Every structure is written in C-alpha cells, then in structure tokens.
Amino acid sequence: MTTQSLPQFGRSNGSSPSAIPAVEARSLTKRFGTNLAVDNIDLTVMEGEIFGVLGPNGAGKTTVLNMLATLLPIDGGEARIFGYDVRSQGHAVRQLIGVTGQFASVDENLTGRENLWMFGRLQGLSSKRAHSIADDLLAQFDLTEAAHRPISQFSGGMRRRLDLAASLITRPALIFLDEPTTGLDPRNRNQMWDTIRDLVAQGSTILLTTQYLDEADALAGRVAVIDRGRKVAEGTPGQLKTQIGTSSLRVQMSEAANTGAAVALAADLTSDTPVVSPTGSGFSVKLSDANQAADVLIALRNHGLDITNATVEQPSLDDVFFTLTGHESETPIPETEANKS
Amino acid sequence: MTAAITVPTTSSRPTARTVQTSVPVRDALRQITTLAWRALVKMRRNPEQLVDVTFMPVLFTVMFGLMFGGAISGSTAHYLPILIPGIIAMTTVTSCLAAGVQIREDMDKGVFDRFRSLPIARIAPLAGPMMADLARYAIASSVTITVGVIMGYRPGGGVLGVAAGIVLAVILGWSLAWIFLWIGTSARSVGAVQGMSMMVMFPLAFLSNAFVPVDTLPGWLQAVTRVNPVSHVISALRDLMNNRALTAQVGWALLGCVAVAAIFIPLAVRSYSRRI
16 A cells, blocks of 8 residues: 555564564453354564464454454454554555465466456555566566466466465565465475465565364474363474373384284383384384384395384374364365366 | 465555545446456357347237237227337336346355455445446347337337437436345345346336326326326337437436435445455
C-alpha cells in the first residue's frame, strides 16, 4: 500500500530488534457451535523466528492461523500482530502479513502472471511495477515457462509455489504458512524448506503449521504442539524430543534366515523387545539411547550376521502425541497431489 | 525451482511503523477497477456465462411479442413499443440475478480468502465484479432492441432516446444487483442463492407494468406495481425510447434505483465482511 522509502526490516536497520513480538496471543478461543475448536491458546512469536504449530488434522492449527490472519473472528481472548490488535485494527494487521493457505488461493481463471500482476495492483503497485515483480517471482519460483498457462493446467506443486509467490509480492514482515509442504514430493519439499529459511534470513518472521515432526525439527526454532484445540507442549524441537525420548533402529538382514539370531542379540543389548518385519527379513527395536544403535550393529558384525540396510528413525508424530496426550493422533491422510515439475 | 529462492529485494515492505489506518479513495478505486478487470477476463474465457444476456432476450422478445401481441394490443406491431421496454427491464432483472450466484461461487474459492487477507477496501471484491457486469446489462438491452427492430419496432425516441434507455437499464441492473449480491453473500450455498434470488426476481419482474396495462389488474395489485421501482423504470424507458420525453417517471426511476442501492450496498458489504 505504501511506496514510501523502505525502512530495512528486522535486524539490519541498526535499531535493536523491537521488543514488540510479531505475534502475541492470549487465551485465544474459537467455538464452532458447541465444539471448542481452539481452547485458551497462548502464543508468542518473536521477530525473525520460525515458529511451528504442530498437530494432527483437526487439532485447530488452521483455525488459530486464520484468527491471527483476520480471516476468522476471534471468540475469546486477544491477539496482537506487531502490537496491532487483530480484532480492532484488522486493516493495519493485513498490511503486515502474508498468508499462504493449505489450498492454493489463486484465481483459476487467470494465468500465473495475471494472478501475480493482479495481487500486485491490489496492493498499490503501478501496472509496470506489478509486471516486473510478477516476472521476477515467476523466474525465482521456476514458473517462467508456465507464466502464460491458466492455473487449471498447473500441477499441485506449481500451484503451491505460485501461491507462496503471491504472498511475497509486498514482502510482508510476518508470513503465515498453513501446512506448506503437505502433498509435495520430497524434492519440492526440500526446496520449500530452503525458500522458507531464505525468507527468514532476509528478515521475515514465519508462523507455520505442520503435521510433520521432522518438518518442525528442520525449520522451526520453537514449536507449540496443539491437540484438540489445546496447547499441550511448547519448546525447541530438541526439548520436545528429549521429552518424548526414544528413536528406533530398523535393520534389514541380507539373509532372512539370520533374523532370529539377530533379534536375540538386539533383545540382549536393548531394553526393548524387537519387532520382526512382516516379511521376516529384518526387525526394528526401540532405543533408550541413540548409542545403542552402534552396539547392536557391532554385535551383528562380530557374529557374522550381514545386513543390507540400517536406519535410526526419529520418534514419529504419533509417538509425540502418545507421550504428550496419552492417546494416538488420528492418523492424518496426506493428500497426494501429482507433481510434474 | 532451483535451490533456494532469492526473493527480490526491490519491493517496498510495510513495517509496523508505516501502516495506514484506512484505504484512501484513490486506492479503493484502483482495487475496484483491478477486480473489474479480473471479472471481464473471466467473462471472456467463459463465454457461456453470457447466455442469459444474449439468447434469453432474443427468446423473450420473440416469444412474448408473438404470444401476447394480438391479445393485448391487437397486433404484434402495436404491442412492440409497450413490450420492448418491458423486456429490457425483465432481462436486466434476470441478468443481475447472476451476480449473487457468481459471488457465492467465488467466495467458496480460495482466491477470495486471499482477497480477505489483503489490505484492500472491503467493498472492492463486490464492487469490482459489479462494474464488469455493467457490460452485461448493456449487451442485454442492445440485443433486445435489435431483435425488436428486426420484428418491426420503430422507436419514436430515435437514437438519443434509445441510448438514454440503455443507460437507464444499466443503472437499474447495477442497483438491483446489490439485492442479489446481498443474498449471495448471506446464503449458505449456491442452490440457496438461486432459490431465494428467484423468489425476489419474479415479483420484481412480473409484478410490474412490463407486459400488461396496469389498469387491467385488481386494485391491490395495482398498488404493488406502483411501489415496484421496476415499473417506474419501464414507464421511463417507454417515455425515453418511444417519445424522447424526459418525464417525471425518469426521476422516479432514478430515485428508486438510488434507494435500492442505498439500502443494499451496506447490507451486502456487511454480510460479506462477516462471512467465514
């Protein structure tokens, strides 16, 4: 909206990082009928950090985000974005945020370039400037070839990238990302992670939701775990993981006949009962300490039991939920979008 | 996408210190025209959306002209000066019904969430498509007049009278569309919008002086047709197109349109802003 000189945002402008948090929510509450979708959640996100909201489908993550982004009325509690009240100063808040939802919010009747141009115009850029920023963003998100194609011909990954590009036109200080990698293939997922880190390196603050513990681990400085509308834990990913404890070792034997002997060895060395894989050609065992993985592998080696593969696996989101809430998360079914890029 | 993306550092970035508290009028106008452009592109790429302003008026004019002409005015030729302004008003009312359905469909799509997350005037996503729809009303009126002329209608008001008539029809369409936009933003589904819009559309179009002389109606129905702004628009259209006369009816018609807009613009904007 503004074409005034651009004060450098974040750390680079000499002044100390402002004491005003990017997001400050107190007792945030949302009811849908009798269902308490969000129940008394407190969140504080400082300028320049990546904050992750972790939880299964239906936990209330998107609802929290939509309330903070002025898209849903707040039923109880209060929220401030850079000090502006979300309820009473929505217009100010909207000038500071960019929102990328779970489902691409671009216009299907327009081409990629037309979409970016339109969002640029809506936010006060001249037509020429909107075109040049659209072209820059298309190039940077590897969409130049598809620039003149209608969105209906875009793959899921391309839509997601265009959607994020559309949120970055005015370089918002705070970016909300709702499950940015759900449905992306591993390559696109890693690229999205790099993009997110790059945005933060340039001074943006990011609040993202995710169903994946490894994603929160890879990106977020701090994480809040949400379950059934409540915050059940908050801390750095490291703190959460120590709270949850165990990883597990999964071993694939080169000869299935050796599995029995290997399982016996593993059982001796760990305090867990190994689980034989359905095909009988390997097993997995929970570790109370990651160093036990080496103990097991050395023992296998010493006994001449050859393996073809061994992996140490992080606790899954299910483990997190089981430990924190005492019940399983309803297993999320990630939609698989075809990704041609 | 090659490795990490470097975001252009060229664009301005609002910070907590440079926000505006409201949208300046100039910005709001640019937002409205940008969204009108979007609606026009959509119209051009989905030409089937123009059926109600092209084929429908042809059908109505031919059908009503041949069916009622003899019964009401003795012959089709005598009936046309009464009928054509009526058909113009009726097709305008039916074509602004689409505004509500369109906005409902749009609001169910992701792009409207983005509009709502942007610092733009709350009225822009409604007023933009409304601006583009002006073209639809102009098309509907022009098609009706053309068919009428082919059937033998010779407007006494000449080019000027007819042009004034088209302008009035466009104003009528724009103001009545806010009623349907209000229905579109408050109803829960496209089906509900359609049903409710029909209930509003039929009385507006038919409880008027569009097709029959009002003095043949029972007294209470005459009263209803008299408060219907569409009746005044039709009378004004007849005065302008047949006689090139700037009568009091033109004033009443404009006043009716302004009143409808003044009531329904705030209602539509309010229910749009509240919408999840």
